[in-house]
Amino acid sequence: MARAHPVPCRRRSRDHGGSGPVDGGRPVDLPGRLPARLVVRSRTRGRSVPLQDDHDLLRRPVGIRAGALRAHAVPLRVRGARLAAHPHSRQGGGPVTTVDAGSEAIPAPESDPNAVSVTINGRTVEAHKGEWIIAAADRAGEYIPRFCYHPRMNSVGMCRQCLVEVEGPRGPMMVVSCMTPVAEGQVVRTDTPQVKRAQEGMIELLLANHPLDCPVCDKGGECPLQDQAFSHGPGESRFVEEKRHYEKPIPISEIVYLDRERCILCDRCTRFADDVAGDALIQFTQRGNNTQVMTFPDEPFASYFSGNTVQICPVGALTAKPFRFKARPWDLEQRESTCTTCSVGCRTVVQSSRDEIVRVQGVDSDPVNWGWLCDRGRFDFQSVNSGDRVLVPLVRRDGALATATWADALDEVATHLRGAGASTAILGGARGTNEDAFMWGRLADALGCTMRDAQLDDGLPAEVLAMPQATIDEACSAATVVLVAPDLKEELPVLHLRLRDAAMKKRIRIIEISAVETALTALAWRSVRCEPGTQPEAVAELLTDAAVMTQLASGSTVVVAGRANLAESASHTMSAVESLLAAAPAASVLPVLRRANVRGALSLGLAPRDGRDAATILHDAAEGRIECLVLLGSDPLSDVPDADLARRALAGARFVVSIDAFLSPSAAHADVVLPAAVAGEKDGTTTNLEGRVTGTAQKVTAPGTARTDWMIAAELAEMLGHDFGVATLVDVRRAMESGAPGWGEATSRLANDVDGVVVRRAPAAAHPVRRTAPGARNSHEFRLVLARKLYDSAIATRTSPALASLAPGAGIAVHPLDLERIGAVAGEPVRVVAGERAVVLPVSVSARVPRGTALSPFNQPGADIRELVRGTGALDVSIEVP
Incomplete structure (x- = not known):
């Protein structure tokens, strides 16, 4: 046989x-x-x-x-x-x-x-x-x-x-x-x-x-x-006939390859795509002995979650391009860690071979990600291996950045920090660890620096953390979830999966308040389209509905709050959230934070003091009032919504220090660039959007002479005469136990609580938000929504070969009737005008955009629509055919 x-x-x-x-x-x-x-x-x-x-x-x-x-x-x-x-x-x-x-x-x-x-x-x-x-x-x-x-x-x-x-x-x-x-x-x-x-x-x-x-x-x-x-198995087979043969492998997306000969028709990939992700792009075709898994003609498997189908496939029918023929599983070394792509904090296993990260897999963390990852979080590890990393310190000499030793570079930075003192400003820190933020917060205190902000004027103000807080599990088990937030599928994809599952299986009721349709609109119990900048008015009208008030009173309510439109003031969202909390006093808030460790950085020393947030810091720098500007893993030229303000700030600051792994657009304008270690290259902890502290693990060696952020802060402090008594990560954590109540204890308990420890603070007294009124609609025809996409021009995306081509590119979308009215043709360039400023972008049509509203993605390859944005309540634009 x-x-x-x-x-x-x-x-x-x-x-x-x-x-x-x-x-x-x-x-x-x-x-x-x-x-x-x-x-x-x-x-x-x-x-x-x-x-x-x-x-x-x-x-x-x-x-x-x-x-x-x-x-x-x-x-x-x-x-x-x-x-x-x-x-x-x-x-x-x-x-x-x-x-x-x-x-x-x-x-x-x-x-x-x-x-x-x-x-x-x-x-x-x-x-x-x-x-x-x-x-x-x-x-x-x-x-x-x-x-x-x-x-x-x-x-x-x-x-x-x-x-x-x-x-x-x-x-x-x-x-x-x-x-x-x-x-x-x-x-x-x-x-x-x-x-x-x-x-x-x-x-x-x-x-x-x-x-x-x-x-x-x-x-x-x-x-x-x-x-x-x-x-x-039986140990032997009676089958001697010719087996089935198909073309193999075939790329069904930019990332995933399909081998139909290996497929055993288990239905895992199709169930995940349809039931879990809601992207029914891969299905069974034909019948009987010819049944096979396949995508639709001319429609690739362009799901944000396609990597999960590769991980759960019980055979090699689906494989991921970044890992194909890289290493055998038995040759891999691995450590459990936390994804730092966004603030959900998905649990992962980082696997390496020959001191190079080759794969990231999802880990089933019951309160967080259930084993799922978005493709950006799964595959952007390639940026860690990029040849574009900054390997040695750079110091500007004669107008150009030149290599330097760490001693010379730190001495240059210490000299300017000593002279700047309280005129120092720190922007960023949300991409680092809790330990990094804690040490930089202590250094800022030692300098008397009150100008610090872990955000870049692209999220909700730090005051959102003073509201009653909810966890992901509490949101997914609440009777009502109110979304005053961006499209979660684009910004926090795994949170989108959790809420989608809760809406479909637990039948939670979602109330959505948004300027455009989102991926959860079809599952919402109430979905309200509001003009950009009018969220408070939309909430006020919604609360006049007796059915809505009855629903809010029927059980627990969680408000998922985030900044959906970067072309308008965050005060609109904050005012809407305060109105909801006033109507439902027992409600809590799950903040949609933009970067991995925003919550940890704001809580551990990098929150604004005396109202001097990122916008204020940038304005002061633009007017020459900042002596030393420290960019802690941040890139204002790419991430600040007002591109003109970011340029003027970097030009106006007397001395700019960038601590980054790449020579970002902002780092290229710095006077000193210090190479930093990134996730996967350092141990530490991070705090996700719900306040859950989890561990991040070093799996490979940082390239060149890159150092951790906390180590740089400790060395600068010592050079400035402030000896914190810190030489190791253990020392930092010991200092956190006394200097950061809650976080130090949480860190010490991670050895036994592998799913993380939630740190909660008592809600602070409410302070009314000063709202920037959007103003009446002017002669321009459209009000702009500037929203983020999962794939953009961020350095981690650009330097990851699997993701680099997935950014949709710059453009502007309008309702079909509006496209017809302005006489434009989909795909053709149009001129988008705001006052004296204008950019040329390709126009597209989308029924999910209401009439009178225009939708444009943020930070995309091509013309930069941020050139139109100014720090106003809302932005009105005209669209003209050239």
């Missing part, structure tokens, strides 16, 4: 004679695996080999060779208490670990009263009424093989690999455990001869048309089909 050999570099199963790796094969005793009672079965002679379970790469990616950095291998998490809250999807609801920094801790939920008793393989197990058998078995440590089942998606019973035996009135019967709920007194067996034969038969069918090209497959070494072919 023909024999099936699905795993490369190993002998046939009849030759296995031990429990260790065979012929260089992948080790079987990796950390985080299931118990060794799970064995490789074979009809041939030889001892059994313990099974290594992949756990869908959901909780922990695995694949490190035995003994290779075992201390860094991330152990499997078991969250029985949390899984109890939602038996089918195992969604959040577990207790939130908090640190009391002036407020009460969050109470843990009560236990599930609907427990049932089930017997699995002779052992009594407490399960939850309605829970699938496979989920109950997982929690009990009884492994059932599977391919299509995924705990974060609806079950479909496609692969039939999870067959088990259940006793019924007519005797034992075979059932699919991912589609059969538990019941009181139920008896389940997973290891009877009948079950084994059924599982072997399913493996044989799946391998009948599988190409068995494991030696050249990127999934080799971490493939569930490989593992289960050895543990639950």
Whole structure:
């Protein structure tokens, strides 16, 4: 008979004679695996080999060779208490670990009263009424093989690999455990001869048309089909006919490749795209033996979440271009960390080979990201490996930046800081760690500097953190969520997934107040279109609706608040949020913060003092009142909405220091550039938008002579005569314990609380926001909405080859009727005018933009529409055909 050999570099199963790796094969005793009672079965002679379970790469990616950095291998998490809250999807609801920094801790939920008793393989197990058998078995440590089942998606019973035996009135019967709920007194067996034969038969069918090209497959070494072919397969195949053949691989997007020959039709990728992401761009086509996964003609798999389908694919049918043929899983070293692309703080595993980051995988953090990542967070690690990094300090000599030693560069900076004193201003710090922000805050205090802001006048003011705060889980379990925020799919994609799931499965009611339609509009209970700059008026009108007031009073309410339009004042949003909190006094706020560690930086010393925020700092610098301007990982020329103000500020400051990993447009205008280490190159902690402190891990060595931000601050402080007694990261954290109540304790508890620790402060007394009135509409025809897109001209995107081509580019979109009225043609250039200023942009048509409104993406390749923005309440423009 023909024999099936699905795993490369190993002998046939009849030759296995031990429990260790065979012929260089992948080790079987990796950390985080299931118990060794799970064995490789074979009809041939030889001892059994313990099974290594992949756990869908959901909780922990695995694949490190035995003994290779075992201390860094991330152990499997078991969250029985949390899984109890939602038996089918195992969604959040577990207790939130908090640190009391002036407020009460969050109470843990009560236990599930609907427990049932089930017997699995002779052992009594407490399960939850309605829970699938496979989920109950997982929690009990009884492994059932599977391919299509995924705990974060609806079950479909496609692969039939999870067959088990259940006793019924007519005797034992075979059932699919991912589609059969538990019941009181139920008896389940997973290891009877009948079950084994059924599982072997399913493996044989799946391998009948599988190409068995494991030696050249990127999934080799971490493939569930490989593992289960050895543990639950027949050991030989009766199939001798020609297998199916397709063109392979085919690119279905800029990032993902599809190999249809390897596909086992498990429906994971299509379910994720349709049910989780809402991007039904990949589907089954044809029927019967010709069924295959495919995208639609001329419509690529252009989803912001396509990398998740690669991670959850149980075979090598979907592979990611950045990782193809880079390394074998057993050669990878890994550490758990936190994504720093945005402020959601998704948990990740950073994997490297030969001191180079080669892959980032999502980790199932129950209160945060559930294992999902957006493609930007998953693939922008390539910027860390970029050849454009600043490797040594640069000092401006004779009008040009020239290389210098650290001693000379720091001496230059210290000299100007000493002379500037209180006339020093610090912009940025939100891209660093908590430890970085804390040390720079202490240095600012030592200098008497009150001009500091971790934001760049592109978010809500720091006062939003003084409002009652909510967590992501609280927002997703609230009765009502009010969105006064940008399109979350563009700015905080994983928060968008969480709220989308809550709206579809938990039926939370979303009230949306926005100038344009967003990705959540279709799921909103109420969706209000308001003219840019009129959010307070829209809220006031909304609160006159009796049904809305009844809904706000029916249960918990969370206001998701963020700055949706960079062409208008943030005061409009703040005023609208205050009105909502006044109408629903028990409501809380989940702030949409723009950068990874905005909350940590603002809380640890880089918040504005005396109202001197980023806008004030830039105005003072433009008028020559700033002696020394420190750009702490910030790029005002790219990120400040008012481009003219940013240019004048950099030109007006007497001395500019940039601490950055790249020579950004702003760094190119600095007098001194100090190379900084980035995420993946330094240990530390970060604080996400809900106040959750989590760890970031160093996985590779920083290039050149790059240093961490906190280290630079400590050295400058010592040169200025302020010895903080800090030489190591441990010293910084010890100082935080006394200097930053809450954060120091949270950091010390991370070793036991791998999902992070929420730091909360008591809400401060409300201070009315001074609103910048938008003014009456002038003779211009359109009011502008300037919004961010997931992909833009940010350096991390431009220097990541997988993402560099995904930015949509500069342009302006209007309603179809408005396009017809102005006589323009979609795709053709138009002249956008505001006062005496004008830019030429291609025009497009979009029904999601109301009439009288124009929508333009922020910081895109091409003409810069920020040239029209000034710090006013709102921006009106005219659109003319050249």
